[in-house]
Amino acid sequence: MKSGTRLRVLVVDDSALARQLLTTIINAQPDMEVVGTATTAATARDRLQALRPDVMTLDINLPDGSGLDLLAEVMARQPLPVLVVATPVTDRDAVVRQARASGAFALIDKPRMADAQDRQSAAPLLCRALRAAALSRRPAVGASAVGATGAMGAAAAMAAAGGGAGPAAAAVSANAGLAALSSGSAMAAGASHGADMGSVASVPAPGTSAGAAPMANAPVLAAPLRAVPVAPPPAPLSAAASQARVIVVGASTGGPEAIEQFLAQMPLNCPGILIVQHMPVYFTQAFADRLNRTVAIAVRLATDGEPVQPGTALIAPGDQHLALRSSSQGGWRATLSSAPPLNRHRPAVDVLFDSAARVLGPRAIGVIMTGMGKDGAAGMLAMRQAGAMTFAQDEASCVVFGMPREAIAVGGAREVAPLNQLPGRVLAHAAQPLAATPA
Numbered sequence: 001m002k003s004g005t006r007l008r009v010l011v012v013d014d015s016a017l018a019r020q021l022l023t024t025i026i027n028a029q030p031d032m033e034v035v036g037t038a039t040t041a042a043t044a045r046d047r048l049q050a051l052r053p054d055v056m057t058l059d060i061n062l063p064d065g066s067g068l069d070l071l072a073e074v075m076a077r078q079p080l081p082v083l084v085v086a087t088p089v090t091d092r093d094a095v096v097r098q099a100r101a102s103g104a105f106a107l108i109d110k111p112r113m114a115d116a117q118d119r120q121s122a123a124p125l126l127c128r129a130l131r132a133a134a135l136s137r138r139p140a141v142g143a144s145a146v147g148a149t150g151a152m153g154a155a156a157a158m159a160a161a162g163g164g165a166g167p168a169a170a171a172v173s174a175n176a177g178l179a180a181l182s183s184g185s186a187m188a189a190g191a192s193h194g195a196d197m198g199s200v201a202s203v204p205a206p207g208t209s210a211g212a213a214p215m216a217n218a219p220v221l222a223a224p225l226r227a228v229p230v231a232p233p234p235a236p237l238s239a240a241a242s243q244a245r246v247i248v249v250g251a252s253t254g255g256p257e258a259i260e261q262f263l264a265q266m267p268l269n270c271p272g273i274l275i276v277q278h279m280p281v282y283f284t285q286a287f288a289d290r291l292n293r294t295v296a297i298a299v300r301l302a303t304d305g306e307p308v309q310p311g312t313a314l315i316a317p318g319d320q321h322l323a324l325r326s327s328s329q330g331g332w333r334a335t336l337s338s339a340p341p342l343n344r345h346r347p348a349v350d351v352l353f354d355s356a357a358r359v360l361g362p363r364a365i366g367v368i369m370t371g372m373g374k375d376g377a378a379g380m381l382a383m384r385q386a387g388a389m390t391f392a393q394d395e396a397s398c399v400v401f402g403m404p405r406e407a408i409a410v411g412g413a414r415e416v417a418p419l420n421q422l423p424g425r426v427l428a429h430a431a432q433p434l435a436a437t438p439a
Helices: 018-028 041-051 067-077 091-100 116-135 151-163 165-174 239-244 255-264 284-294 349-359 377-387 403-409 418-428
Strands: 007-012 032-039 055-058 082-085 106-109 247-253 272-276 296-300 310-317 321-326 331-338 364-368 387-394 415-418
Touching: 007 018, 007 041, 007 116, 018 032, 018 116, 018 349, 032 116, 041 055, 041 067, 055 067, 055 116, 067 082, 067 091, 067 284, 082 116, 091 106, 091 415, 247 255, 247 349, 255 272, 255 284, 255 418, 272 321, 272 349, 284 296, 284 310, 321 349, 349 364, 349 377, 364 377, 364 403, 364 418, 377 387, 377 403, 387 403, 387 418, 415 418
Parallel strands: 007 032, 007 055, 055 082, 082 106, 247 272, 247 364, 272 310, 296 310, 364 387, 387 415
Antiparallel strands: 321 331
């Protein structure tokens, strides 16, 4: 947003009453305006391309899909601050975790339409959050290469938006020396529903606590995600070690961020990597392109029959299973198929892991990361039984401890480690002789 111009907002909500209320509140402000509205995810995509707004408000329930799926797509294709304005639900913690993982700047409760006082009190909260979201686009000192807003930048955004100094700002500023946070890692928090300012979700990042009481007149930022030093990687792999192994990775909810952190620690001569991430078909290309820009190794969507090469990560395209086969010229190749979904997923982690067990045996290294459900658990067990080394992300560092928990429960995981330690553990094992895999 240029200095002196009005903040341009796109409102996405399938409720006509909600769209009308949000539009009325925003257009009443001297420094912002609604430039468009959308009732579906498809319409929102068109409006984003045509209008190029500064900020978007987003409902999580849309007629043609999940608002959180749309949010993840937007963050990959056309990143901009997104304020999730959602109807209060029972399991708010899960909604906030998913919104944070998908890249939301903040989450606030949608005002109750039948309650005049609630509608009135929602106005200042909504406008402060929108201003803070717009300010978050300004680069902060120490911001990461992927466009994340640092802790100091988040605090500055809230203060500049009218939040002022207070316990929350102090809590964020105190952590300014930590690593830059991913977009949306500091979620808005606040008083319980019915307070003068309305209700804002208050959920600390996994493994942290909010550490601050709500401020009287403004949304409060939860304390940022804990920054844990990443262990230095082992000595560079030999060419023989890089050619002898293949790393296979599976993830779902929270996976894009986890995969990025994992790949960021991979050296240029790491073993070839194949990845299945559950995501909509229209999102995978943008996801691969973004990773290819932000990590050292090459990242791209897999194509059928292409060789698996060191220093390259291949991502399963949307709606196609990814697997491995041996090559008549030596080494291994990726294969794609449109076979029926497995575990309700296509691509399915189990398809990739099963093929790694059959084709690679002890040459495979399996990693299962954050995600809902049990996809990958059976395949990881097959890998372990075939002599492969297998790792599961630990509960504390997962957005959703579903898939790793299932893999651990069935005995598929040989080791459980925090996300920040997984790259080093995988590379350390890749450097060992094949016979070194534990039983």
